[in-house]
Amino acid sequence: xxxxLIGLVAGFFGALFxxxxxxxxxxxxxxxxxxxxxxxxxTSLAAIGLIALEGAVFFAAxxxxxxxxxxxxxxxxxxxxxxxxxxxxxxxxxxxxxxxAGLLVVIAVRLLI
Numbered sequence: 001x002x003x004x005l006i007g008l009v010a011g012f013f014g015a016l017f018x019x020x021x022x023x024x025x026x027x028x029x030x031x032x033x034x035x036x037x038x039x040x041x042x043t044s045l046a047a048i049g050l051i052a053l054e055g056a057v058f059f060a061a062x063x064x065x066x067x068x069x070x071x072x073x074x075x076x077x078x079x080x081x082x083x084x085x086x087x088x089x090x091x092x093x094x095x096x097x098x099x100x101a102g103l104l105v106v107i108a109v110r111l112l113i
Contacts, residue, residue, distance in 0.1 A: 002032045002033055003033065005032075006025060006028045006029060006032060006033075007025075007047065009024060009028065010024045010025040010028070010044075010047070010051070011051055011054075014051055014055065015055060022041075022044065022100075022103075023104065023107070025040075025043075025044040025047060025048075026040050026041055026044045026100070027104075029043060029044065036093065037093055037096050037097055037100070038088070038089075038093070038096075041088070045081075056070075
């Protein structure tokens with residue numbers, strides 16, 4: 001039931017604000033399930049594939065998808081995912097947690113300014 005709730009909240013905020021996986025889903029998986037950082041991040045990435053597909057179909061039906069721009073962002077992002085995953089597997093879990101918390105703080109401060 002917790003995973004269903006996490007999915008609903010992440011999907012809602014993903015559609016509303018364009019966030020969901022890293023900013024909403026991963027912290028919820030960490031706090032509400034027994035998952036640790038790496039499995040939470042991996043689970044979030046797998047779920048994002050499903051969320052992104054649904055969102056893209058819905059927005060495409062309304063004519064809001066720009067395929068060229070999506071390709072220019074998505075193709076390099078694929079390379080970034082490979083690099084990020086490779087690096088993540090080499091970083092200690094505690095360092096990964098601190099870096100993730102730091103990223104969330106930077107985002108929060110940036111949004112407040």
